[in-house]
Amino acid sequence: MKFGTMDYLLEIQKRTNEDEKYRKLAKNETSSYTMVIKAQPGKGVPSEIVLGYNEVEGEITEGWEGQKPTEFTLTAPYGVWVDILRGHLNATKALSLRKLKVKGPFLKLLKNSSSTDRWIEILQSIPTEFDGEFEKYNVAGS
Helix, strand or coil: CECCCHHHHHHHHHHHHHCHHHHHHCCCCCEEEEEEEECEHHHCECCCEEEEEEEECCEEEEEEECCCCCCEEEEEEHHHHHHHHCCCCCHHHHHHCCCCEEECCHHHHHHCHHHHHHHHHHHHCCCEECCHHHHHHCECCC
16 A cells, blocks of 8 residues: 555554554544655655544544644654654654654643554554655555
8 A cells, every 4th residue: 555645544544443452542532633744856755745634532533635724733754754654763752853843732742652652553554655765665564
């Protein structure tokens, strides 16, 4: 499944909503997110990708492509997202190192780190195809 596509986001929604462990960890979380995946033309990723979703009490209720007002905007180069998805970089560490930039209530985001860690595990279960130089890190999924 191609990283950053609407099909990919729909698979995230399906797997997230089916995951009891995540739903339990995130049961009090209601928020909206925009993920900005910055282009890296020199590495074969020519265009920026923007996806967003709403989460209500741990369930993703809506996903979309493109920019729209959300509580959080998470921005990083394509390669940083790849490193997070392949387990090479922890999402919380990426935030603290400012490799992953956030607009929104930062402390609220940090408070939810256990559900975020579980969510990354869910994402890592999705067979994922990356672009350009990053295709060597394609995730087989489960």
